[in-house]
Amino acid sequence: MLARSIVGEDGRILLKGGIRLRCSYIERLRRLDIPAVYILDPGEKYVPSEIVPERVRAHAVQQVKEAFEAVAIGRPFCVHAIEETVDRLLDEILATRSPILGLEEIRAQDAYTYRHSVNVCVISLLLGITLGLSMGQLRELGVGALLHDIGKVHVPPEILRKTGPLSQEETDLMRRHTKWGYDHLRAYPDLSILSARVAWQHHERLDGSGYPLGVRADRIHLYSRLVMVADVYDAMTSERPYRAGLDPLDVLRHLQRLSGQLFASDVVDALAQVVSPYPRGARVLLNTGEVAKVIEVNPALLERPRVRILETSRPDRLSVPFEIDLQRDISRSICKVIRE
Numbered sequence: 001m002l003a004r005s006i007v008g009e010d011g012r013i014l015l016k017g018g019i020r021l022r023c024s025y026i027e028r029l030r031r032l033d034i035p036a037v038y039i040l041d042p043g044e045k046y047v048p049s050e051i052v053p054e055r056v057r058a059h060a061v062q063q064v065k066e067a068f069e070a071v072a073i074g075r076p077f078c079v080h081a082i083e084e085t086v087d088r089l090l091d092e093i094l095a096t097r098s099p100i101l102g103l104e105e106i107r108a109q110d111a112y113t114y115r116h117s118v119n120v121c122v123i124s125l126l127l128g129i130t131l132g133l134s135m136g137q138l139r140e141l142g143v144g145a146l147l148h149d150i151g152k153v154h155v156p157p158e159i160l161r162k163t164g165p166l167s168q169e170e171t172d173l174m175r176r177h178t179k180w181g182y183d184h185l186r187a188y189p190d191l192s193i194l195s196a197r198v199a200w201q202h203h204e205r206l207d208g209s210g211y212p213l214g215v216r217a218d219r220i221h222l223y224s225r226l227v228m229v230a231d232v233y234d235a236m237t238s239e240r241p242y243r244a245g246l247d248p249l250d251v252l253r254h255l256q257r258l259s260g261q262l263f264a265s266d267v268v269d270a271l272a273q274v275v276s277p278y279p280r281g282a283r284v285l286l287n288t289g290e291v292a293k294v295i296e297v298n299p300a301l302l303e304r305p306r307v308r309i310l311e312t313s314r315p316d317r318l319s320v321p322f323e324i325d326l327q328r329d330i331s332r333s334i335c336k337v338i339r340e
């Protein structure tokens with residue numbers, strides 16, 4: 001049984017979560033190049049758990065795609081449509097009680113830039129909410145986050161797609177996407193200059209080691225300080241054609257080590273609040289050798305969620321999956337996320 005709905009590039013739901021997979025469906029998914037799907041384990045009920053529903057997320061991906069494609073051919077994009085998209089994402093996030101990010105949904109790889117833009121927007125909004133930004137600020141932040149990489153439309157695709165190290169010349173071209181994006185966005189009278197600055201500054205770092213200008217903390221706007229953390233977090237945790245996504249907790253710890261030096265410490269602290277190292281649905285390995293699935297995240301104790309034990313270290317011992325609250329059972333702890 002499918003644990004998550006599968007949404008096509010155009011936002012249509014291809015298969016609804018909860019449906020029993022038949023051979024014909026699996027064949028169709030193969031033809032559509034869907035690399036993997038989420039499957040329910042025995043005894044588990046279908047519970048949609050995303051912070052943003054697939055349909056809203058897919059719509060946002062489509063809007064970003066249209067904006068990028070317009071800019072690529074020298075046409076203006078519709079600022080109103082982007083603002084509306086941010087409002088919809090914001091509505092969904094604010095309506096969600098639990099401030100926990102679900103596992104990233106699986107899609108065909110070629111939409112990475114658009115999907116990444118939407119992820120960065122969602123994460124930035126969560127960070128902004130945690131840090132107490134006003135609705136007006138959240139909208140400006142969301143628009144900036146959604147379009148932060150729009151300057152990439154002018155970077156040659158072979159450089160964007162290159163998986164090996166870039167030459168100096170290629171690096172220079174790649175880095176220009178910041179200024180190109182800013183120059184483009186600031187030309188829109190309806191778009192806040194602060195949103196445009198996100199495109200310009202999202203690769204700057206507090207200690208001045210970033211680009212394009214190498215400015216220090218006090219010259220980097222709050223929105224950019226949020227988006228740079230969201231950008232790095234999503235890029236590092238995402239599955240790419242040339243490498244597996246890194247474990248969210250490793251990425252969070254990496255960011256925590258650089259907190260105050262490269263990244264704003266209040267923003268990294270906010271990330272620890274909203275990003276669960278072991279999100280609901282994640283398959284994890286326990287110190288006992290058991291394999292478990294995260295059922296419910298405890299926001300106060302992110303590392304000790306409620307889990308369902310699926311496999312013991314001796315598979316012959318387990319007949320029925322059972323649940324354990326790691327907050328109570330302190331003899332057990334999570335070692336790592338298992339990626340299938």
Ligand SMILES: [Fe+2]
Nearest residue numbers: 148149202203
């Ligand atoms: Fe970028």
